[in-house]
Amino acid sequence: MSPRPGIDRLQLLQSAAELADQGGLHAVTLAALAGKLGVRSPSLYNHVDGLSGLHAALTLHGLQTLHEQMLKAVAGRSGEDALRFVCLTYVDFARSHPGLYEAALQPLRPDQQETQRVGNQIVELLLRILTPYQLSEPEALHTVRTLRSLCHGFSSLERSGQFALDLDLDDSLNFMIRIFIDGLHQQNSQR
Amino acid sequence: MSPRPGIDRLQLLQSAAELADQGGLHAVTLAALAGKLGVRSPSLYNHVDGLSGLHAALTLHGLQTLHEQMLKAVAGRSGEDALRFVCLTYVDFARSHPGLYEAALQPLRPDQQETQRVGNQIVELLLRILTPYQLSEPEALHTVRTLRSLCHGFSSLERSGQFALDLDLDDSLNFMIRIFIDGLHQQNSQR
DNA sequence: TTATAATACTAATATGATTAGTTTACGACG
DNA sequence: CGTCGTAAACTAATCATATTAGTATTATAA
Numbered sequence: 001m002s003p004r005p006g007i008d009r010l011q012l013l014q015s016a017a018e019l020a021d022q023g024g025l026h027a028v029t030l031a032a033l034a035g036k037l038g039v040r041s042p043s044l045y046n047h048v049d050g051l052s053g054l055h056a057a058l059t060l061h062g063l064q065t066l067h068e069q070m071l072k073a074v075a076g077r078s079g080e081d082a083l084r085f086v087c088l089t090y091v092d093f094a095r096s097h098p099g100l101y102e103a104a105l106q107p108l109r110p111d112q113q114e115t116q117r118v119g120n121q122i123v124e125l126l127l128r129i130l131t132p133y134q135l136s137e138p139e140a141l142h143t144v145r146t147l148r149s150l151c152h153g154f155s156s157l158e159r160s161g162q163f164a165l166d167l168d169l170d171d172s173l174n175f176m177i178r179i180f181i182d183g184l185h186q187q188n189s190q191r
Numbered sequence: 192m193s194p195r196p197g198i199d200r201l202q203l204l205q206s207a208a209e210l211a212d213q214g215g216l217h218a219v220t221l222a223a224l225a226g227k228l229g230v231r232s233p234s235l236y237n238h239v240d241g242l243s244g245l246h247a248a249l250t251l252h253g254l255q256t257l258h259e260q261m262l263k264a265v266a267g268r269s270g271e272d273a274l275r276f277v278c279l280t281y282v283d284f285a286r287s288h289p290g291l292y293e294a295a296l297q298p299l300r301p302d303q304q305e306t307q308r309v310g311n312q313i314v315e316l317l318l319r320i321l322t323p324y325q326l327s328e329p330e331a332l333h334t335v336r337t338l339r340s341l342c343h344g345f346s347s348l349e350r351s352g353q354f355a356l357d358l359d360l361d362d363s364l365n366f367m368i369r370i371f372i373d374g375l376h377q378q379n380s381q382r
Numbered sequence: 383t384t385a386t387a388a389t390a391c392t393a394a395t396a397t398g399a400t401t402a403g404t405t406t407a408c409g410a411c412g
Numbered sequence: 413c414g415t416c417g418t419a420a421a422c423t424a425a426t427c428a429t430a431t432t433a434g435t436a437t438t439a440t441a442a
Binding site for chain 3: 194195196197198230231233234237238
């Protein structure tokens with residue numbers, strides 16, 4: 001069935017992720033990846049659908065990896081503890097794999113349904129964490145959007161160097177999480 | 192002093208912004224911009240320092256425009272009203288000028304001091320809005336980072352199509368702002 | 383009217399994406 | 413052990429873009 005082993009797909013994705021982590025997403029070129037894999041660039045067309053296909057594959061891979069990390073983070077935790085820890089894990093992922101994270105949050109085209117699916121899994125994971133707060137369904141969904149906005153915004157601004165002032169970043173992150181949790185409690189008690 | 196009029200810099204920036212708004216930042220190429228301006232691409236080197244210089248110029252232009260909008264938004268407003276309105280204005284800017292906004296939040300290189308400066312102006316604007324809350328200096332700075340994370344995260348995720356569910360986006364935005372303001376009050380009363 | 387200086391141009395080179403067509407190598411099967 | 417099929421890799425060629433070098437142009441100022 002497989003006349004020739006060829007390039008391992010996982011190795012391809014990891015190499016692409018390394019390129020992204022080192023030089024940003026725009027450093028992920030077919031030429032660079034081919035060089036890294038010891039192959040000529042046209043050969044990559046046997047494995048990915050051109051450059052845009054490579055980027056799409058990296059988006060999916062990044063989102064899946066992020067989802068796994070978040071799953072591990074909430075395992076055995078609940079309530080405020082889980083909420084806090086999943087945020088810290090999210091930001092840690094973005095810090096440790098800046099290029100892969102950048103890829104993960106690229107605008108997705110409507111045909112990337114698998115990527116959509118993983119995105120939905122992340123939403124569901126966050127919804128599960130929020131169950132103790134007994135929110136209505138739309139409230140819970142607004143809360144998930146808020147949570148994602150916070151985590152992504154922080155990660156993105158941090159990576160872009162927009163937090164330039166001499167002020168501890170982890171302090172800011174913890175402050176932010178506290179604001180969110182306090183606001184959520186307040187929201188809860190207002191009903 | 193000016194032997195030949197040549198290309199108007201504002202027109203150049205506006206054309207580049209249009210390209211970005213229509214096709215994303217990666218559609219801002221020297222070739223496309225030259226075509227739009229009715230000129231050959233090497234001619235652009237008289238006005239910008241190559242493609243990366245063009246992107247840097249667009250970053251600055253975007254940040255300046257965003258700052259102006261935020262200034263207008265807070266004029267004649269104060270307290271919670273100002274806070275809410277500046278968030279809405281921020282998100283509105285990102286929606287109305289997606290490409291220019293994308294450019295504005297590009298990672299900035301250390302040599303772009305003018306861009307740094309405008310970023311600092313935005314931070315100062317937000318600090319002024321927060322004065323009624325009587326926060327300590329580090330708290331105020333953490334709060335600004337939180338606010339920026341919220342607004343940028345929401346704008347960025349919205350644009351990337353990550354908020355796919357059938358749930359009103361403005362409702363989410365207003366919910367998010369309320370969570371933030373409630374959390375901030377809570378923070379305040381805990382001291 | 384002419385000199386100057388900024389601007390725009392053409393030509394050429396380099397890098398990367400992509401396609402077409404060819405060759406190679408591994409595994410299955412007689 | 414040989415050969416056959418298939419997927420993978422290759423070379424060659426084309427296209428688009430960025431960039432540099434060098435030349436021509438043109439508006440203003442003297």
